[in-house]
Amino acid sequence: MSDELFKKVLAILIALVTVIATGIAFLQSDAGNRDDRAGRDATRLAIELVSRRVNGETRVNFDYDEAYQKYVEMGTLALAAENRGDSAGSARYELLQESFLKLSPIMQPPYFDIETGEMDYNRYVADVYLTDVIRMNEQYTAAAAVKDAWDTKANTYIVHLTILAVALFLLGLSATIEVNRPRIIFTVVGLAMAAFATVWAISTYAQPVFDLRQQPEAIEAFVNGSLLIEDEQPEAAVEAFNTAITTVPDYAAAYVARSTAYTNMGSYEAAITDVQQARGLGTESANIVGEQAWLEYLAGRFDDSIATGRAALEQFPDTADLWIQLDIALALLAKGDIEAAQAEYQQSMTVAIQAVTDARSRNEAISPELWLSLTGASDDLVDLSLIAQSDEGVPPLETLQDPEGIVEAAPQLIDDLRNLAVSLEFYGRPPDEPITAEIETLEFGEPLYDEDENVTGHEVSDEFEYGVTEMDALFNFSGMQDGQDILVKVYINGAEDASWRKLLTWELGAEGSAIIPLAIAYSDTFVIQPNYYFVELYIDGQVAAEGGFTVLEPE
Amino acid sequence: MAEQKPPESAEAEKGDSHLSTLVALLIAIVSVSGAVVTWRASVSADGAGDADVAGIRATINLTEANTLATVNGYSDYASFLDYYKYRETGTLLEDEISGLTEDADEAEIAAMGKELADNHDLTTAASSAFPNEYLNRDGTYAIARETGEYVANAARERDTNPQPNFDEADALRAHTDQLLVTLSVLVVALVFYTLIEATDSKRLKYLLLVMGTGIFLAGLVGAFLVESGSI
Numbered sequence: 001m002s003d004e005l006f007k008k009v010l011a012i013l014i015a016l017v018t019v020i021a022t023g024i025a026f027l028q029s030d031a032g033n034r035d036d037r038a039g040r041d042a043t044r045l046a047i048e049l050v051s052r053r054v055n056g057e058t059r060v061n062f063d064y065d066e067a068y069q070k071y072v073e074m075g076t077l078a079l080a081a082e083n084r085g086d087s088a089g090s091a092r093y094e095l096l097q098e099s100f101l102k103l104s105p106i107m108q109p110p111y112f113d114i115e116t117g118e119m120d121y122n123r124y125v126a127d128v129y130l131t132d133v134i135r136m137n138e139q140y141t142a143a144a145a146v147k148d149a150w151d152t153k154a155n156t157y158i159v160h161l162t163i164l165a166v167a168l169f170l171l172g173l174s175a176t177i178e179v180n181r182p183r184i185i186f187t188v189v190g191l192a193m194a195a196f197a198t199v200w201a202i203s204t205y206a207q208p209v210f211d212l213r214q215q216p217e218a219i220e221a222f223v224n225g226s227l228l229i230e231d232e233q234p235e236a237a238v239e240a241f242n243t244a245i246t247t248v249p250d251y252a253a254a255y256v257a258r259s260t261a262y263t264n265m266g267s268y269e270a271a272i273t274d275v276q277q278a279r280g281l282g283t284e285s286a287n288i289v290g291e292q293a294w295l296e297y298l299a300g301r302f303d304d305s306i307a308t309g310r311a312a313l314e315q316f317p318d319t320a321d322l323w324i325q326l327d328i329a330l331a332l333l334a335k336g337d338i339e340a341a342q343a344e345y346q347q348s349m350t351v352a353i354q355a356v357t358d359a360r361s362r363n364e365a366i367s368p369e370l371w372l373s374l375t376g377a378s379d380d381l382v383d384l385s386l387i388a389q390s391d392e393g394v395p396p397l398e399t400l401q402d403p404e405g406i407v408e409a410a411p412q413l414i415d416d417l418r419n420l421a422v423s424l425e426f427y428g429r430p431p432d433e434p435i436t437a438e439i440e441t442l443e444f445g446e447p448l449y450d451e452d453e454n455v456t457g458h459e460v461s462d463e464f465e466y467g468v469t470e471m472d473a474l475f476n477f478s479g480m481q482d483g484q485d486i487l488v489k490v491y492i493n494g495a496e497d498a499s500w501r502k503l504l505t506w507e508l509g510a511e512g513s514a515i516i517p518l519a520i521a522y523s524d525t526f527v528i529q530p531n532y533y534f535v536e537l538y539i540d541g542q543v544a545a546e547g548g549f550t551v552l553e554p555e
Numbered sequence: 556m557a558e559q560k561p562p563e564s565a566e567a568e569k570g571d572s573h574l575s576t577l578v579a580l581l582i583a584i585v586s587v588s589g590a591v592v593t594w595r596a597s598v599s600a601d602g603a604g605d606a607d608v609a610g611i612r613a614t615i616n617l618t619e620a621n622t623l624a625t626v627n628g629y630s631d632y633a634s635f636l637d638y639y640k641y642r643e644t645g646t647l648l649e650d651e652i653s654g655l656t657e658d659a660d661e662a663e664i665a666a667m668g669k670e671l672a673d674n675h676d677l678t679t680a681a682s683s684a685f686p687n688e689y690l691n692r693d694g695t696y697a698i699a700r701e702t703g704e705y706v707a708n709a710a711r712e713r714d715t716n717p718q719p720n721f722d723e724a725d726a727l728r729a730h731t732d733q734l735l736v737t738l739s740v741l742v743v744a745l746v747f748y749t750l751i752e753a754t755d756s757k758r759l760k761y762l763l764l765v766m767g768t769g770i771f772l773a774g775l776v777g778a779f780l781v782e783s784g785s786i
Contacts, residue, residue: 008753015746022742026735030598033603033728040724044717050619055625065786070636092647099643101635101694154716469572 003178010175010187014168017194021164024201028157031150035207038147040109044138049133056129058484060106061130064121065442067104071097122231130230134223141253142212142219149209156204166190210250218247224255225261234264252281256288257260257262266394268299286316290324300399302335322348322355322370324375334384336401338409349374349420366428374421375496378414383492385410415543422487423541426503433544437479439537439545444518445472456517462547466554468528471519473535475545478511487538488516492531506539530554571782573761576753581764582748585771589741591676596734603727610720617717624702633695634684641681642694645674733781740774 055523072099080091092259101114102109113126124336170190172182174183212219218388225240241258244251259274275292309328329344352370359366388403388410402407423431446457458472473488483505500518508514518535519528534548648671655664689697709715747767751760780786 011749011753014750019739019742022739026732026739029600029735030732032598033732036604036607037725037728040721044721047611047618048616051622054622058625058629062633066629066633066636070640074640076661088651091649092644095647096640096643100639103639209687536759 006183007175010171013187013191013194014171014462016173017164017168017171017190020194020198020201021161021168021339024157024160024164024197027115027205028154028161031154031157035147035154038150041054042140042147045136045143045404049136049140052129053383054134054234056125056133060125060128063104063106063124067100068106068119070103071100071107074100077152089278122227122296126227129512131227132221135219138219138222138253146211146213148208153207157201158206160197160201163193163200167193167197198387211249212248214401216228216249218244218251218254220245221253222257223225225254226257226403229257229261229264232264234261238265240321250281250284252278259291262296263298268295270392271295272299277368284315285544286321286324288311289315289319290327293324294327294330297331297334298394300334300395302331302395302399302401305331306335322373322374324354326352326373326380330377330380330513333381333406333409333413334395334400336405338402338405342409342413345377345417347431348377349416352420352424356424356428360428366424368425369420371425373534374417378421379418379494379506381410381414385414386494390536418536419538419542422489422538426485426487427541432540435539435542435544437477437481437484437539439539439542440476440478441534442473442537442547443545445531446470446548447472461549463550463552464528466527466530468551469519469526470517471528471533473497473516473537474513476511476513477508477535480506480508480510480539481505485538485540486516487541488518489536489538491534493535493536500533558718574764574768578748578751578764578779581768581771582745585745586769587746588775588778589738589745592734592738595778595782596731596738597733599727599734602649602726606724606727609714610717610724613714613717616709616713617706617715618711620706620715621702624705624709627705628698628702631685631689631701632696632698632718634681637680637691638685638697641674645671647676648674649663657742700738716783730781733786734778737778737781738773740770740777744771744774 007024072456074093078093078097081087081093101466103174106112106119106121106124111120111127112118130276132264167190170186170193174186174190177183177186221240221244225237225244228234228240228396238258238261241261244254245258248254255274255278260269261273262268262271263442272292272295272317274293275288279292281290293305293309293312296302296308297310306328309324309331313328321451325344325348327350332344335341340407353372355370356366359416364533364541383393384400385407387395387397387398391397397403419431423429443460444462445460445465445468447455450456450457460474464471478512486502486504486506488500488504490495491497492500501514504516516537530551530553532548535546536543537545559653612743648667652680655667662773685696689701691697706715714720744767747763747770751763751767754760754763778785
């Protein structure tokens, strides 16, 4: 090929590459515009979503905690007046109660049945804000995904343009040099780069950007399913999520939500499958992996649970979620590896103490997540210990490798976890040296009164008939010091009811007998509800005594 | 001694030189036109970004106004509920006292009178805890009116309508895309001008010149129409 002809061909090639570069520049600009628009939509939805939730919560809280509670208060006062024989007062309160009905929509149909007094709270919450909030959350997630996709495309086009710029440089260079071999090399390499960039750009352009917002029926099915979970209808929720997944097979959030519905139904294997499916679709976080580990624990697959939990900690080493490690310890215990479980619990508590030390050195507040995780872990241990003893709950008893070992090890672990949780919550530091004070014979009794309303004694028991209105804790003590903090925590059916909590300063000297009122006769209508009440007594943040009593169902 | 060229060859060479000069001039004009179109596209894209920011600011203003209106409104409504309770209790007590017979127990009358007086005091105290202008004639509270007025007042002071800004941003983005399409047309014209230099056929050269110029003018007119808002 003559030099003249070579240069003419080169000029044509440079012109063609320039046209291609212009086309890709246009695509890059278009992708950038779509990226900006989706990003703006996501930002807008995020702001509106938070506002909608705050406004909705505020309104519902007012309706329920203010308006409805006033209604209940008037009813209670009417009943109390009736019990006192004040029929005029009772009638007055009933009239007043009725007049409150018009003050909030939560006390009107279809949310409230005046005849039965039943309230459809979930429906009211759904109508006021939850439906909108769930929908907006999905739209936000969709917009953010679209933004991410177009951002990736726009950045990829920039790579193509950069390659084409280099290709143009090589083609231009080959036009300026006279030596045959180098200019052929430059031309061939330049053309190869241009061809590569063009094919890559076409491939990028051909990749569709999925926008969930264009599948409103899938979003509506998801919203419906989420509301049904709130309404404790997991079977119907699964059906709704099935619809969402049928419409959009890669709907990761629907798999996560359906796993919650399956969990509520007790279908742990199906829930695990859904979580794994969601992870496969890119929903990967410490929470979701930790959730899978927990589901595997509930399903009795302890080895899988431990492996998944460890994978979560390895994959997300910076996670502040102590609960994942505590769940590993629980799975180890359930597996029958008692010593390893004790070591894991000890390590978790060391991590918690170190986090407290770090926070204090930075002069920062201690994260409540620490004591909540520790308390949650102790509650889980109580449940596991109960399963080992009574075969009630999940994981099933037959999956536990060493039930006796669990029952033996659990009390000390529960005490250690609760001591640390209480110390962190109330004192912001780990427990001090073991306390020297001793609490003996912790008992529970209903106070007995004479005609002048003076307490004459207690009816001590561990079981009380329905209708008991007062309860005292009675015990002997020694080695106490005035000024020590006394904390009483009451667990109803395994979960602490904070309304029973008492925080006192000790003023009764070194030794003797004490009575701490747990429940007083608040009103003419109050009775202690039928349940098992487990009571813990802490001195300076450490468990000193524990016991329980049962209030029987009415006959 | 220099070789003498034939007159027709010199004539042809002169013609080629004129054509080359014209093509060079056209390439320069197309390049400058392309630069101007790129500048206008850049301005338009910048405007789209600004409009988006203004829209987000309006969204924040609106959500802030809504949230404050809700929080303040329902706080006032809670205070109203206390007022309502005392007021209605007082009304019922008055009815009860007026319905008492002459032989009613003196102590009971005195107790009810004291309760009524206490209720009046509590009603008066509670009435100062919320804006009275939102009391309805039937004695209920116009919470929707209070929150609505709060948002309306906020709208007078700040932009609380994001949609027009977002619409403007979308329009400017479409404008940018259209300008870039016309830029692509101008680049195609440049290719035709480049091809003139690559061919020896005179007829083809002029054909390419006409086609390139036609495309250039189409791109230029397109850019003008886009910029003027006709498209």
